[in-house]
Amino acid sequence: MSDATTPVAALKDAIARFAAVRGWQPYHTPKNLAMALASEVGELCEVFRWLTPEESRAAPADATLRAAIADELADVANIVFLLSEQTGIDLSEAVQAKMVKNEIKYPRPVQPSGEGAGAGGDRLGV
Amino acid sequence: MSDATTPVAALKDAIARFAAVRGWQPYHTPKNLAMALASEVGELCEVFRWLTPEESRAAPADATLRAAIADELADVANIVFLLSEQTGIDLSEAVQAKMVKNEIKYPRPVQPSGEGAGAGGDRLGV
Amino acid sequence: MSDATTPVAALKDAIARFAAVRGWQPYHTPKNLAMALASEVGELCEVFRWLTPEESRAAPADATLRAAIADELADVANIVFLLSEQTGIDLSEAVQAKMVKNEIKYPRPVQPSGEGAGAGGDRLGV
Amino acid sequence: MSDATTPVAALKDAIARFAAVRGWQPYHTPKNLAMALASEVGELCEVFRWLTPEESRAAPADATLRAAIADELADVANIVFLLSEQTGIDLSEAVQAKMVKNEIKYPRPVQPSGEGAGAGGDRLGV
Numbered sequence: 001m002s003d004a005t006t007p008v009a010a011l012k013d014a015i016a017r018f019a020a021v022r023g024w025q026p027y028h029t030p031k032n033l034a035m036a037l038a039s040e041v042g043e044l045c046e047v048f049r050w051l052t053p054e055e056s057r058a059a060p061a062d063a064t065l066r067a068a069i070a071d072e073l074a075d076v077a078n079i080v081f082l083l084s085e086q087t088g089i090d091l092s093e094a095v096q097a098k099m100v101k102n103e104i105k106y107p108r109p110v111q112p113s114g115e116g117a118g119a120g121g122d123r124l125g126v
Numbered sequence: 127m128s129d130a131t132t133p134v135a136a137l138k139d140a141i142a143r144f145a146a147v148r149g150w151q152p153y154h155t156p157k158n159l160a161m162a163l164a165s166e167v168g169e170l171c172e173v174f175r176w177l178t179p180e181e182s183r184a185a186p187a188d189a190t191l192r193a194a195i196a197d198e199l200a201d202v203a204n205i206v207f208l209l210s211e212q213t214g215i216d217l218s219e220a221v222q223a224k225m226v227k228n229e230i231k232y233p234r235p236v237q238p239s240g241e242g243a244g245a246g247g248d249r250l251g252v
Numbered sequence: 253m254s255d256a257t258t259p260v261a262a263l264k265d266a267i268a269r270f271a272a273v274r275g276w277q278p279y280h281t282p283k284n285l286a287m288a289l290a291s292e293v294g295e296l297c298e299v300f301r302w303l304t305p306e307e308s309r310a311a312p313a314d315a316t317l318r319a320a321i322a323d324e325l326a327d328v329a330n331i332v333f334l335l336s337e338q339t340g341i342d343l344s345e346a347v348q349a350k351m352v353k354n355e356i357k358y359p360r361p362v363q364p365s366g367e368g369a370g371a372g373g374d375r376l377g378v
Numbered sequence: 379m380s381d382a383t384t385p386v387a388a389l390k391d392a393i394a395r396f397a398a399v400r401g402w403q404p405y406h407t408p409k410n411l412a413m414a415l416a417s418e419v420g421e422l423c424e425v426f427r428w429l430t431p432e433e434s435r436a437a438p439a440d441a442t443l444r445a446a447i448a449d450e451l452a453d454v455a456n457i458v459f460l461l462s463e464q465t466g467i468d469l470s471e472a473v474q475a476k477m478v479k480n481e482i483k484y485p486r487p488v489q490p491s492g493e494g495a496g497a498g499g500d501r502l503g504v
Binding site for chain 4: 261262270271276284307329341347350360375
């Protein structure tokens, strides 16, 4: 199971089933899931908080740090999938719709290596 | 493009290309991306913060709230994809590895409708 | 030492000294402290994430929950104090300046019990 | 009104009154306030997310950045005060109790300039 071959829906279904058979879904209101997302993102920030940006680039090469990052990234992703499932908002469609908006808001620069629109505050296309 | 038919890699590639042609990648260290994730999750929390859990369940039925949720969910997802890309950690593999751990940590209950292991604090399999 | 009798500066000085004698200040850049704040707020959110709003009101009456809330609240407060110290921004002055802005943005209603300006999204004066 | 001369209670009372006369307190359950804290901390992270740690140290010298930091710091502080008020947990006592615990957990080093206990992951006394 890799990103190249795994539809988003497969991951969503897996975590939704995992929660359902354990009877957790009554707790998975969008409000509670958003709060859980804040918790898990906090744990991800904890991995990097004392590292320099350069040390953070090197972190995946360290076995312990790589495992911690993978663990927290999976936790964050799972809540995103649960939120998509619980709200009925298709994630791929939402991402694509946002990208269409951002292609307009942040036009591609003429020179691909130069910094185009979005320099300064944003740089995410968000 | 829907979750049923979209591989995770397609979404990762799209946001990675979007950032690359705009020259944003020097800013996309894992440390900075984790911080950006905290910002975007904060915006998602803002949508729900004064709603009751029940109101949050109904929110996707409201056009304005649905659009706001979809927008923030896409933003959060995009940073998760950028983090996966920048760290070289395959998201599907990380999610699957976490699920294997959690199947052991939170065994399925005998009665699927009953609440199994994980009652209390967790209820996410995280 | 209680809120009635403790100047903000006393708490700021205490945590700043605690960090200084341990040689932690090189790590306490505003960027890193903001990231640490996201981590600690995540832990606070973890206390409440599966509770209903009503259960969260009752939580301080439970000894274990009260201790957890006090612990996380202290952690969050300490980072706010460190940020005030490191940036040289006086917290009381900043809070007062914001309140002046908000008195204009959210005028007091005529009937004190009715909901005045700010109904809907904000309700914090932020 | 400066940190040297302002008791914590004065700031707590001010924001509590501000909210009360506007009828906002029904929304200020600890759960909702924790979620609001995640939102405001997200805004603070947004100020620093693309800055290097060194640039973040220099940020308060820039008038625009200083104003943004002060604004977000005030917002975060106000929610901490509201949480202290709503839960009945005295902030100064909580901070002091945590410091006592941390003096034991992170003993002062013999040489004050050397790095003492807490090197590595924590460095906050949290």
